[in-house]
Amino acid sequence: MQTIIISPLVSHRLCLARAVPCNRLLNNHHRAPPSIRLSNHRSTTSLRLFSSAAASRDSEMATEDVQDPRIAKIASSIRVIPDFPKPGIMFQDITTLLLDTEAFKDTIALFVDRYKDKGISVVAGVEARGFIFGPPIALAIGAKFVPMRKPKKLPGKVISEEYSLEYGTDTIEMHVGAVEPGERAIIIDDLIATGGTLAAAIRLLERVGVKIVECACVIELPELKGKEKLGETSLFVLVKSAA
Amino acid sequence: MFAAENGLKGDPRLEAISAAIRVVPNFPKKGIMFQDITTLLLDHKAFKHTIDIFVDRYKDMQISVVAGVEARGFLFGPSIALAIGAKFIPLRKPGKLPGKVISESYELEYGHDRLEMHVGAVEPRERVIIIDDLVATGGTLSAAMSLLESQGAEVVECACVIGLPEVKGQHKLKGKPLYVLVEPSGLDEFC
Numbered sequence: 493m494q495t496i497i498i499s500p501l502v503s504h505r506l507c508l509a510r511a512v513p514c515n516r517l518l519n520n521h522h523r524a525p526p527s528i529r530l531s532n533h534r535s536t537t538s539l540r541l542f543s544s545a546a547a548s549r550d551s552e553m554a555t556e557d558v559q560d561p562r563i564a565k566i567a568s569s570i571r572v573i574p575d576f577p578k579p580g581i582m583f584q585d586i587t588t589l590l591l592d593t594e595a596f597k598d599t600i601a602l603f604v605d606r607y608k609d610k611g612i613s614v615v616a617g618v619e620a621r622g623f624i625f626g627p628p629i630a631l632a633i634g635a636k637f638v639p640m641r642k643p644k645k646l647p648g649k650v651i652s653e654e655y656s657l658e659y660g661t662d663t664i665e666m667h668v669g670a671v672e673p674g675e676r677a678i679i680i681d682d683l684i685a686t687g688g689t690l691a692a693a694i695r696l697l698e699r700v701g702v703k704i705v706e707c708a709c710v711i712e713l714p715e716l717k718g719k720e721k722l723g724e725t726s727l728f729v730l731v732k733s734a735a
Numbered sequence: 736m737f738a739a740e741n742g743l744k745g746d747p748r749l750e751a752i753s754a755a756i757r758v759v760p761n762f763p764k765k766g767i768m769f770q771d772i773t774t775l776l777l778d779h780k781a782f783k784h785t786i787d788i789f790v791d792r793y794k795d796m797q798i799s800v801v802a803g804v805e806a807r808g809f810l811f812g813p814s815i816a817l818a819i820g821a822k823f824i825p826l827r828k829p830g831k832l833p834g835k836v837i838s839e840s841y842e843l844e845y846g847h848d849r850l851e852m853h854v855g856a857v858e859p860r861e862r863v864i865i866i867d868d869l870v871a872t873g874g875t876l877s878a879a880m881s882l883l884e885s886q887g888a889e890v891v892e893c894a895c896v897i898g899l900p901e902v903k904g905q906h907k908l909k910g911k912p913l914y915v916l917v918e919p920s921g922l923d924e925f926c
Contacts, residue, residue, distance in 0.1 A: 571834070573833040573834055576833040577830075577833070583833045585833050585834060587824070587825060587832065587834075587853055587856065590813070590816075590822065590823040590824070590825070591822045591823075591824070591856060592822075593816075593817075593820055593821065593822060596813075596816075596817065596823065597817055600817060619806055620805055620806045620809060620825075620827075620831075621809075623806055623809040623810050624809050624813050624823070624825065625813075627776065627782075627810050627811075627813065627814055628813055628814045628817055630776075630779070630782075631779070631782065631783055631786065631814055634779055635779065636776065636777045636778075636779060637776040637777075637782070637810070638773075638776070638777070639773060639776070639810070641806075644763075645806075646773065647759040647762040647763070647769045647771050648757070648759050648771060648773075667773055670773065670777060
């Protein structure tokens with residue numbers, strides 16, 4: 493067995509010892525909203541980031557009028573890696589959040605505070621980073637954890653849901669019998685971008701009669717308008733970031 | 736070593752954990768009795784027992800890092816890390832981690848695979864436990880150990896929910912202790 497060191501294609505901000513704050517927090521109604529020209533990773537059109545007030549209406553953040561002091565620490569613990577997995581994408585790396593014991597604890601606590609005592613019996617988490625946040629939340633609120641996986645990973649009988657990618661389609665699966673009709677669920681993932689994966693997860697659970705109370709993510713990329721794909725289902729996020 | 740041989744003999748929690756694990760025959764191929772832990776995750780009490788047993792064992796051992804092997808190690812590792820105040824480090828398949836990585840290859844039945852970890856995630860002399868759902872040959876865990884030791888970390892123990900018969904009687908994996916909660920269910924007719 494050999495130990496090999498591999499460098500990424502591009503990586504400007506590799507501070508693991510100290511988290512680099514790269515996320516913009518859109519949560520203060522009283523500050524003048526920032527107008528920022530950003531490049532969308534899908535096209536060369538520059539988008540104007542919408543105002544913080546509008547952002548708050550579109551999807552709820554953990555900060556209503558006053559920012560929860562835990563949010564800033566969580567946001568600053570997330571590392572941004574430019575041009576991963578391909579040029580133009582600013583990848584939101586939550587592995588650095590997991591190295592910050594206070595930030596990780598606070599992340600879970602914020603979700604648990606929101607969802608405990610709401611009659612939620614199912615926490616569904618999307619492979620693989622949803623597996624990191626989902627189970628601690630499920631354990632704390634007394635719910636089951638249901639993994640939603642890529643094809644052929646789950647060993648038992650499954651139901652599948654296909655969804656669109658930029659090029660082609662992908663599929664997520666869930667075990668038959670994992671959930672029962674009438675159960676109340678939340679769906680967890682680390683990040684919502686276009687919303688395709690979460691929308692597929694919603695469809696999968698609704699097909700078996702589950703009520704999705706909310707989708708919850710650590711990070712949202714609002715310019716990608718993922719929330720629109722979720723239909724009637726509300727979205728709760730801790731941090732919003734530029735795509 | 737199995738938990739029952741190490742202070743937890745007769746602990747009813749181990750029986751509940753074992754009973755909650757579903758066996759799926761002939762997955763991913765004929766002859767394999769797959770140990771499906773997704774049913775353990777559906778049983779809140781049994782899942783909590785699983786985490787509690789690991790937490791009780793490691794909370795006073797000055798462990799600062801829990802490393803979990805993708806993807807089923809992710810289901811157990813973070814909860815343990817949170818409870819003992821340790822960092823969680825995901826060990827992933829190639830190409831998934833976005834930053835600078837180190838990589839270790841390991842043998843499969845046919846061919847080989849690779850495991851990666853972010854450079855800088857662990858610091859020299861940190862005390863680490865490695866978590867996975869199941870240990871069979873120990874190949875994946877050995878690769879995980881190599882990654883962590885190459886960065887100067889001390890692997891204190893490897894811990895798994897299920898241990899296949901190959902590891903029974905072996906208290907160590909590559910010289911490091913191995914701690915396992917239960918044996919596989921449904922193997923009687925094969926032994």
